[in-house]
Amino acid sequence: MVLHDFWTFFIWSTVAGLAVIGIYQLFLLILRARGVFVTRTKFGLTMIFDSEDADGTPIRLLNVNGTFQSVSYIAPELRFELCVHYHRMMAKVIQQVSARDHVVVMGGGGFSLPKHLATHMSGGVIDAIEIDPKIVSLAREHFFLDEALAAASSELRVIEDDAWKVLQDADASSIDVLVNEVFAGRKSLGPLGTPAGAQVVKETCRWRGISG
Numbered sequence: 001m002v003l004h005d006f007w008t009f010f011i012w013s014t015v016a017g018l019a020v021i022g023i024y025q026l027f028l029l030i031l032r033a034r035g036v037f038v039t040r041t042k043f044g045l046t047m048i049f050d051s052e053d054a055d056g057t058p059i060r061l062l063n064v065n066g067t068f069q070s071v072s073y074i075a076p077e078l079r080f081e082l083c084v085h086y087h088r089m090m091a092k093v094i095q096q097v098s099a100r101d102h103v104v105v106m107g108g109g110g111f112s113l114p115k116h117l118a119t120h121m122s123g124g125v126i127d128a129i130e131i132d133p134k135i136v137s138l139a140r141e142h143f144f145l146d147e148a149l150a151a152a153s154s155e156l157r158v159i160e161d162d163a164w165k166v167l168q169d170a171d172a173s174s175i176d177v178l179v180n181e182v183f184a185g186r187k188s189l190g191p192l193g194t195p196a197g198a199q200v201v202k203e204t205c206r207w208r209g210i211s212g
Helices: 002-033 085-097 112-120 133-142 145-151 163-169 195-204
Strands: 037-041 044-052 058-064 067-073 102-106 125-130 155-160 175-180 205-211
Touching (some): 037 133, 102 163, 112 155, 175 195, 195 205
Parallel strands (some): 102 125, 125 155
């Protein structure tokens, strides 16, 4: 009786598992049929798809685990311009206080801000830190990162590492502007929102820190 119950449970569990896998694969097929690129990255299911902004201008979006991480214009003449208002405000501040200095952007995604800074500033150094190598590959393939590297008037260095670790290892006052783009929704991730994180920022950043 016990053996019979075990095999019944095993068979139904297997059937249920196969059904879930089938539904998941069907979901992926439907998304891909609608032009949505789907893959898995370090922080979950990742989707890339094209849409339009409020003015009807074509844009490309990066969504990781249900959260939008980046947006880029698609047209060649707009690829290094900024789609979202807070990025435009950040870029304006950075260019005013650090036009030819060292800017560190913690968090890459589609590299919207680093691409803009590298192609609109002259003589500076922009370090863009992204912990997930697969996201960097997606940025190169779908978000025109290599084009920005080729067109840059400031040095754009893409660093595949933990941004917090890189910040801790940085020399004192070696960064002119630090931009925190490592977040989930409105919440900064890891130790960046702690007193210890604030102290590290104070020690390594000469001018100021800016949070996305």
